[in-house]
Amino acid sequence: MPKQSFFVTGALGCIGAWVVRNLVHEGMDVTVFDLGTDPHRLRLILTADELAHVRFVAGDVTDLNLIERSMTEAETTHIVHLAGLQVPFCKADPSLGARVNVVGTVNIFEAAKRVGVKHLSYASSIAVYGLSEEYPETVLSHDATPKPRSHYGVYKQANEGTARVYWLDDDISSIGLRPYIVYGPGRDQGMTSLPTKAMMAAALGKPYHIPFGGRSAYQYTDDVAKVFIQAARADFQGADVFNLRGSVVRMTEIVSAIEAAEPNLSGQITFDDKPLPFPEDMDDSSLVDVLGRLPYTPLTYGVAETISIFKQALEDGRLSSDALK
Numbered sequence: 001m002p003k004q005s006f007f008v009t010g011a012l013g014c015i016g017a018w019v020v021r022n023l024v025h026e027g028m029d030v031t032v033f034d035l036g037t038d039p040h041r042l043r044l045i046l047t048a049d050e051l052a053h054v055r056f057v058a059g060d061v062t063d064l065n066l067i068e069r070s071m072t073e074a075e076t077t078h079i080v081h082l083a084g085l086q087v088p089f090c091k092a093d094p095s096l097g098a099r100v101n102v103v104g105t106v107n108i109f110e111a112a113k114r115v116g117v118k119h120l121s122y123a124s125s126i127a128v129y130g131l132s133e134e135y136p137e138t139v140l141s142h143d144a145t146p147k148p149r150s151h152y153g154v155y156k157q158a159n160e161g162t163a164r165v166y167w168l169d170d171d172i173s174s175i176g177l178r179p180y181i182v183y184g185p186g187r188d189q190g191m192t193s194l195p196t197k198a199m200m201a202a203a204l205g206k207p208y209h210i211p212f213g214g215r216s217a218y219q220y221t222d223d224v225a226k227v228f229i230q231a232a233r234a235d236f237q238g239a240d241v242f243n244l245r246g247s248v249v250r251m252t253e254i255v256s257a258i259e260a261a262e263p264n265l266s267g268q269i270t271f272d273d274k275p276l277p278f279p280e281d282m283d284d285s286s287l288v289d290v291l292g293r294l295p296y297t298p299l300t301y302g303v304a305e306t307i308s309i310f311k312q313a314l315e316d317g318r319l320s321s322d323a324l325k
């Protein structure tokens with residue numbers, strides 16, 4: 001394989017840390033481009049030796065010149081764009097949310113064009129869809145109409161439009177991916193991180209209550225990261241965006257998987273059986289058509305591995321019990 005140099009934005013975040021881990025394990029060059037400077041999620045899943053192979057740029061996706069310079073310096077061949085502010089942050093400051101999520105994404109496409117990278121993968125979200133009652137079909141189709149109900153969802157939909165125009169005007173092709181509930185080590189902020197927090201509580205031997213339930217699509221963060229990498233490497237012409245699926249399960253199955261890993265906690269992980277307002281299930285066959293077989297970690301294995309990584313990190317001090325708060 002010719003030398004590949006990956007430029008990963010938002011790589012100090014949950015999905016990004018797993019993207020970096022996979023690329024380092026493959027021996028690829030990786031540049032982390034992130035506004036933050038705290039590598040705690042990376043430390044949770046990479047050794048200090050592995051981290052030493054990563055190039056770090058502390059930068060803001062609203063700064064086009066810095067992105068272009070950093071991509072040039074890294075001799076970037078592949079881009080995974082994950083940087084963004086999540087739902088509560090966009091709600092609290094919509095203007096900042098739009099700058100980071102919308103202008104930031106325009107900047108990544110523009111920088112790709114300037115440095116001659118002709119294809120990239122980027123994170124959209126299930127939040128482009130509206131409330132579940134607006135979608136009568138039980139399995140959301142690939143081309144279901146976006147009707148976002150949050151600023152965050154509107155910004156993600158705008159990014160999908162940006163991707164389309166960069167393909168039409170500049171031949172920059174792209175694959176956007178719409179994750180739903182991502183779980184696993186590193187998932188520590190936002191409402192849908194609470195099932196992962198319950199796994200952390202299990203690692204600490206503590207009870208935990210999740211204030212929602214219902215049936216949803218859960219995907220292990222290692223699988224999500226691998227799909228973003230596959231999508232960045234795909235020989236794909238066009239600008240399309242795909243739903244991610246993973247395991248579509250009820251909250252009882254999440255709790256059972258936690259109890260299977262930690263039988264002593266039986267009955268201590270509880271939840272309110274209120275469903276989330278998003279469509280429950282989605283068709284990911286179009287993505288399989290484009291990328292081939294997708295990585296899939298069975299739920300029980302992903303949950304057990306998450307608890308085991310948390311336990312190890314609690315034991316050696318890389319994770320504090322305060323992380324549960």
Ligand SMILES: NC(=O)c1ccc[n+]([C@@H]2O[C@H](COP(=O)([O-])OP(=O)(O)OC[C@H]3O[C@@H](n4cnc5c(N)ncnc54)[C@H](O)[C@@H]3O)[C@@H](O)[C@H]2O)c1
Nearest residue numbers: 010012013014015034035036060061082083084123125182
């Ligand atoms: N985790 C999920 O369940 C989920 C679901 C749907 C979509 N997504 C999308 O996937 C992407 C990654 O999600 P995640 O869970 O890893 O998010 P995260 O919040 O853990 O990480 C986001 C990263 O972006 C960085 N960032 C924020 N503003 C920045 C800026 N101005 N410039 C550069 N970096 C900046 C943050 O420092 C952080 O490290 C995001 O775009 C998110 O919207 C995630």
